[in-house]
Amino acid sequence: MRAVTLKDIARETGFHVSTVSRALDPRARSALTDEVVQKVAAAAERMGYRPNRLAAGLRTKRTRTVGLVIPDITNALFPPIVRGVESVLEPLDYVSIIVNTDSSRDRERSQIGVLLERGVDGIIHAAVERDDPFIGDLERQKVPFVTVNRALDHSAAPAVVNDDAGGIREMMKLLVEQGHREIAHIAGPQRLSTGVERLAAFRAAAEAFGISVPEYYIQRSDLLVETEGRRCAEALLSLNRPPTAILAANDRLALGAFEAIADLGLDCPGDVSVTGFNDNEFLRLIPPGLTTVRVDKLGAGRRAAEVLIGLIDHPETAPDPRTVLPVELVRRGSVAPPRTGALEAQKRPGVA
The missing domain is CATH 1.10.260 (434 Repressor (Amino-terminal Domain))
Structure with a gap:
């Protein structure tokens, strides 16, 4: 027919x-x-x-496809971002091609290569590292691209990010108001903009609130996964003077801290308060309920798609280099005032 x-x-x-x-x-x-x-x-x-998309593409030199690069398809942070992207693309008759890098540079290189071979009109990159070596390929080929949730250190590429500094500051304020002075940080990987910026925000907030943070109260994770959160929390809780609160750079690190606290026979928040960053509804179902910073994942995806479509349609117009979205503090059950004399009771042989 x-x-x-x-x-x-x-x-x-x-x-x-x-x-x-x-x-x-x-x-x-x-x-x-x-x-x-x-x-x-x-x-x-x-x-x-x-x-007939193929015929239309030959005519317009566009495929009406957009590549969406994510670092971990199992991470609950990213599906709402994808939904936000598609809510903008679909009414404009675009489709997204989603690729997953597993936070591997080799996979990132091969997957970006696949997207370029498919002739995508642009790329939304949620897996970018601060000094990502493959961004040069996109710039040389003049492929429009936007980063979302993360940013590059030295690039004119537009980025849609969250108010990391504001979120960390509000969380530090909550902990201080609850009476905490011994506050530690599990930082994200320092190759990611979120890891660096949230650590810098933690230091700045601590200084602003008059909190002294010894270097051994800062643990840097290698990956944004629960096992790393557990490893870092175990290191913090093995100190001679362990913290009464752990401010984690993301929720998965915080959930790993929950595990470490339970394994050591301690209680959250009775012995140690824990906070995260990003938020998801299921976190209220994991006792005691994680206090965290909620980011606008759907809005980030939408805004990234809007910026990219603007780059595709109007390449001569420079977009805002950085869009910062507001965040919201979400209080659940993982933060409480430190117990009276808790630090003395928790002292054990350790590093400090």
Whole structure:
């Protein structure tokens, strides 16, 4: 059976082929009346019309595809970002091609290569590292791209990020108001902008609130996973004078700290308060409920897609280099005032 064409719809509706083409293009139909658009759309659906993307791509030199690079498909942070991206792309007749790097540079290189071979019109990169060596390939080939949730150190590429400094400051304020003075930090990997910026924000907030933080109260994780959070928390809790609160750079690190606390026979928040960063609804179901900083994951995806479409449509217009989205403190059950004399009771042989 022969595929239905624009000419077939034009004959059926009595409109010119160019009018039919505009009516079926989400970005061009605004020039037509609603009556024309509805009549053409109804005829197209009735006749079973499906656009020939390959032919359109050859004509416009666009594939109407966008690559979306994520570092860990199992991380609950990223599905809402994907949904936000697609909420912008779909009405504009774009589709996303999602690739997963598993936080591996080798996989990142190969997956970006696949996207370029597929001829994507642009890339939204959520797995980027601060000095990512593969960004140069995109810049040399003039492929529009945006980073989301993370940023590059030395690049003009636009980034959509969260207010890391504001979130860490609000969490530090909460802990101080609860009476904590011995506050430690489990930092994210220092090859990521979030790891560096949240650590810097922790130091700045501690200074602002008059909290002295010895270097041994800062543990740097290698990956943003529970096992790393557990390792870092065990190191902190083995100190002669362990902290009464652990401010973790993300939720998965905080959940690992929960494990370490339980394994040592301690109680959260009775012996140690723990906080995270990012938030997800399921965190309220894990006792005692993680106090954390909520980021606008859906909004980040939406904004990243909007910026990218702007780069594709108007390459001559420079977008804002950095969009910072607001965050929100979410209080649950993992923070409480330190017990009176808790530090003395917790003293054990250790590093300090």
